[in-house]
Amino acid sequence: xxxxxxxxxxxxxxxxxxxxxxxxxxxxxxxxxxxxxxxxxxxxxxxxxxxxxxxxxxxxxxxxxxxxxxxxxxxxxxxxxxxxxxxxxxxxxxxxxxxxxxxxxxx
Amino acid sequence: xxxxxxxxxxxxxxxxxxxxxxxxxxxxxxxxxxxxxxxxxxxxxxxxxxxxxxxxxxxxxxxxxxxxxxxxxxxxxxxxxxxxxxxxxxxxxxxxxxxxxxxxxxxxxxxxxxxxxxxxx
Numbered sequence: 001x002x003x004x005x006x007x008x009x010x011x012x013x014x015x016x017x018x019x020x021x022x023x024x025x026x027x028x029x030x031x032x033x034x035x036x037x038x039x040x041x042x043x044x045x046x047x048x049x050x051x052x053x054x055x056x057x058x059x060x061x062x063x064x065x066x067x068x069x070x071x072x073x074x075x076x077x078x079x080x081x082x083x084x085x086x087x088x089x090x091x092x093x094x095x096x097x098x099x100x101x102x103x104x105x106x107x
Numbered sequence: 108x109x110x111x112x113x114x115x116x117x118x119x120x121x122x123x124x125x126x127x128x129x130x131x132x133x134x135x136x137x138x139x140x141x142x143x144x145x146x147x148x149x150x151x152x153x154x155x156x157x158x159x160x161x162x163x164x165x166x167x168x169x170x171x172x173x174x175x176x177x178x179x180x181x182x183x184x185x186x187x188x189x190x191x192x193x194x195x196x197x198x199x200x201x202x203x204x205x206x207x208x209x210x211x212x213x214x215x216x217x218x219x220x221x222x223x224x225x226x227x228x
Contacts, residue, residue, distance in 0.1 A: 001167075001168065009190040029222045031212070032212050032213070034214045034215070043201055043218040043219065043220055043221055044151065044201075044218060045218075046214060046215060046216045049208060049212075049214035050208045050209075050212050051218075052216065053208070055216070085188075087151055088152065089151070089215075091212065091213040091214065094142075094156065094165045095153045095156070095165060095166075095167050096156075096213065097152075097153070098150055098152065098153075099150070100150045101150045101151075
């Protein structure tokens with residue numbers, strides 16, 4: 001299975017800050033890379049698809065980029081509601097594997 | 108779009124459980140479906156995939172030979188039969204609808220609320 005490594009595994013930031021999460025598949029996945037946001041007790045929500053396309057439910061403070069084996073998710077002007085765990089997922093190879101998640105705490 | 112899972116519960120190691128997912132609000136026969144699980148305090152794992160016509164099926168190595176995914180397009184249902192359960196199968200199981208951007212690149216916009224499976228003696 002393709003390994004997907006996310007970093008950092010957790011981070012803490014303040015309201016108004018900008019944070020970046022990195023996702024590195026062990027093989028090139030082109031732009032077959034999605035990001036999900038999950039809050040405790042809830043199902044994951046699609047945030048970004050095809051590496052950089054923002055799902056309509058989310059504000060433009062969220063952005064993502066990358067291709068191949070390196071991808072980033074950036075959240076600007078952090079808000080308290082952004083507190084969640086963020087997962088990337090590659091869908092180029094089966095099974096579609098997820099990163100281990102990045103838990104974002106808003107101070 | 109709604110995906111409603113059922114069938115979770117408590118089972119002993121070696122026992123079986125059948126999960127079902129009732130889909131509504133979209134034309135079910137057109138979509139590929141996944142089951143994704145999340146162990147307590149852990150990340151997400153795609154355990155099974157079935158395409159729209161049931162011709163293509165994939166399983167994670169961790170469940171192959173023990174779990175069976177199936178679907179009934181007439182009833183808009185997808186199921187997951189979990190046999191020979193192990194403690195490490197404990198988790199929340201999500202029914203997930205796949206769709207393809209540009210007809211090619213898969214992503215999952217719709218998830219059910221999840222059903223809990225607990226395997227313990």
